[in-house]
Amino acid sequence: MMQSRRMLVLRAVVEDYIRSQEPVGSASLARGHELGVSSATIRNDMSALEDEGYLIQPHTSAGRIPTEKGYRYFVDRLAKVVPLSHAQRNAIDAFLAGSVSLQDTLQRAARLLAGITGQIAVVASPALSKSVLRHIEIVPVAANVLLAVIITDTGRVAQHTLRVDPPASDELTRLMTVVNDRCAGLPLRSAADAVRALGMGPFAGLHALAECLAGVLDDMVDDDRAGEMYMAGASSLAHRRSDDLAPMLDALEEQVVIMRLMSALSEESGADGVGVAIGSETHTPGLLHASVVTGGYGGFTHGLAHPERGLSPDVGDGEATASQRRAGDGTEREPVAFVGSIGPTHMDYAATIAAVRAVARYLTDLLTNENPDDAGVYA
Incomplete structure (x- = not known):
């Protein structure tokens, strides 16, 4: 007792x-x-x-x-994380609903989270290394030049030039039909391996094209720019008088360190959870007097972005990726990115966790074609 x-x-x-x-x-x-x-x-x-x-x-x-x-x-031992108020939910809807692109959505999400918490907000763009292939299209654009349009499940659209001898139209169509049937729903690295195998097997006559396409998929995974990070709230926090803030603001300059910390924390917490690292748990000297609250988003295999919001182009109303066919029940997978808040150790943890969870769920629902305006996602 x-x-x-x-x-x-x-x-x-x-x-x-x-x-x-x-x-x-x-x-x-x-x-x-x-x-x-x-x-x-x-x-x-x-x-x-x-x-x-x-x-x-x-x-x-x-x-x-x-x-x-x-x-x-x-x-x-937080007994209860109080859901956001009706006004705060409306603020999320109003602030994010007008986004015109995924980049715009993530920038707005960072500003919104910073406004709700009064702390530094960090939102990462979906990492291509964790993305799933949705569709590939190859179009001849000139002699010995093809354009590959690659679409991921997070709405990322990449265009790459392939400098190879173009095959006959019917051969190219047949290759792309098989590639999309076998590779849609696979992580990009696995899709690259599958395309490479096709070029060494049933499509040996198109080996150069298959190898070039596989190389593009590999390069997308390795692209450092895939981990873009959006931050807001640092300027307002800097106005507070505290000896502990200067090291924190300095630490934020090391974006690679912050990216690694928050990504690992979001992965440990799971697709629908929120992880908290306090002081020395961050393993970052500049954050010894800070806490980090992070949640992953986009961790569902059935995800498609909202075409009407400009996050992904329409590939056909009746079309479904292999991942959708295999996991139409919304099976979770590793989050594709994170959203988080950084503040002093005396932050309001319950309110911060609620805000991070709400924004993360909004972004997940946006990418997975759910209804982000459903009040249930903010609980």
């Missing part, structure tokens, strides 16, 4: 410190929370929590503040 009450005291300290950012004393806890014990008993519990590493006392006469261990206990 004592241990259970002690943890209730810890929870109360974290909640009050997040709200006030002032050291919390036993008297204020006794007044503000129904803990059922005296101020003296609360003081003893706080002393024990300090000995156990959950709290620290910055000054001898001051109250206590949570440590990284205290925040971790609090986050792991």
Whole structure:
């Protein structure tokens, strides 16, 4: 019973410190929370929590503040993440619904999340290394020049020039029919291997073309620009007076480090979850006094983007990719990108988690052709 009450005291300290950012004393806890014990008993519990590493006392006469261990206990036992308010849901709908492209959507999502949380928001574009092939089209454009149009499940459209002798029209049509039948729904690297195998087997006469196309798919996966990242909120956070903010803002300059951290955190949390790294858990010196909240988006195999919003071209109303045929029930796969928030360790974790989850689900539904205006996605 004592241990259970002690943890209730810890929870109360974290909640009050997040709200006030002032050291919390036993008297204020006794007044503000129904803990059922005296101020003296609360003081003893706080002393024990300090000995156990959950709290620290910055000054001898001051109250206590949570440590990284205290925040971790609090986050792991959050009883409830309150859904966004009706006004906040409407803000997401209004702010993102007018997007004209995937890039525009991601930029807006970053600005929106920063506005909701008052913290730094980071949104990554879908990584081609995690994308699934939707459709390939090859069109002759000149002598010895073909244009390959490659469409992924996340709405990414890439055009690449293939400099090979063009085959006869019927041979090219037959090759593309087989390629799309066998490769649609495969990760780009696997699709490249499949195309290469076709050029060494049933389409040996088109070996040069198949090898060239496979090389393009491989290059798309290896393209460093596939991991573009959109950030918002840094300027407003910089205006706050805190010694802990300067290292955080410096760390944000290392975008590769932030990308790696948030991507790994989103993958660990799963397609529909939200991961939290606190202080030293980020393994980033500049974020020792910061917390990172990240969620993956786009982690469904049946996804198509909204053609009407400019995220992918129409390839035929009745057309379905191999992944849709195999996983029409919405089977989850690894998220294709992440959305996250970076702020001080005393951030409002429940509100931040709710905001990150809501924006991530909106982006997932946008890419998977669901209805992002369904209020259920914000729960």
